[in-house]
Amino acid sequence: MRVGVLGTGMVGNAISTKLVELGHEVTMGGRETGNERALHWAGTAGARGSQSSFRGAAEFGELIVNATAGSASIRALEAAGDEHLAGKVVIDVANPIARGSGSPPVLELSNTESLGEAIQARFPQALVVKALNTVNATVMCDPARLPEPTSVFVCGNDEEAKSTVCGLLADFGWDGDQITDLGSIEAARGTEMYLALWLRLIGVVGNPMFNVRLVRGE
């Protein structure tokens, strides 16, 4: 599959590399073609990896990953262009941390709204699926580094789009039983607001190599 990954940071890098390893063709998009980090990634990614602008990456991709900073995501997707998102699965892995918010970080959207919902509302023809925003870049792409299967959450309004994303998550190594469909994109409030707990847990654990596992009663 051809995938456009928007974002040149740690998360964009990790996901792009994983997708190429899995045999997909990836264009990493930055604010402008020739972004230094995107060039570096494309230089190491082999024949299936390339770089471009947000727009170029979105045009290239049959599936789009939003791995931009949450506070810049709507602008990045606007730069990508409605016409290059329409009808495509858009996996939103971003968290809406307010730029320049102190410690602890504050969410720009929460409680009665979420970034996932805001993206779906702004791009009604995109098939937005929120996923992977509850773990760090390493765990996202290599969940088997944790000693037990742990949970990953998906939500979105389109069942087929969620099914596509769940397949990709399984390819990434996520345990099928722990891929948890929370329902419509409104559930993005839950996975984004979890960030406040996740950030505290980084302090407790001492690093971001952890996740939670859903344990059900019998």
Add this chain to the structure above:
Amino acid sequence: MRVGVLGTGMVGNAISTKLVELGHEVTMGGRETGNERALHWAGTAGARGSQSSFRGAAEFGELIVNATAGSASIRALEAAGDEHLAGKVVIDVANPIARGSGSPPVLELSNTESLGEAIQARFPQALVVKALNTVNATVMCDPARLPEPTSVFVCGNDEEAKSTVCGLLADFGWDGDQITDLGSIEAARGTEMYLALWLRLIGVVGNPMFNVRLVRGE
């Protein structure tokens, strides 16, 4: 130990019953002495259980549990009286769900504030420890009903108070390795905002008999 449990709902009932089972003396407090549910509980609780007003319960308790509805907690604690909270451990198990908020429920305090912090700020002499607000009443008091040890979070500004609460949680059946100290009371933002995910998970699981387990990388 003498414990004052403020709140006559499911959570207040479950915690009061568990405390009596463990050998503690409990006074359950309602808005007024003689609350129907408090009378019913006291009638079944045996010699170590009694009922009173918020004030009466707080006066009785060496340790206080706030199990009132989050939107009413500050008023309940004000009725209990500063002088009956000062110097005591106050376990806050409430979530600040806005009264009359629709579906999904909305938090009255979140992101930049929390109920735990608001209680600590309003009653600076109380030793507030947020705990148990991430699971339902049954799991709170009987975590062994789940097939694996799962996580419970505590936070608060007083180390000795947290130590007391961790001891009580162990008595309730919580696994020591999974009792997770998140630091100061500010971390209540994290455990309260988790409610949005928890409520979604109830829909997925079909009932509230679940919890998460923190899995750390190696």
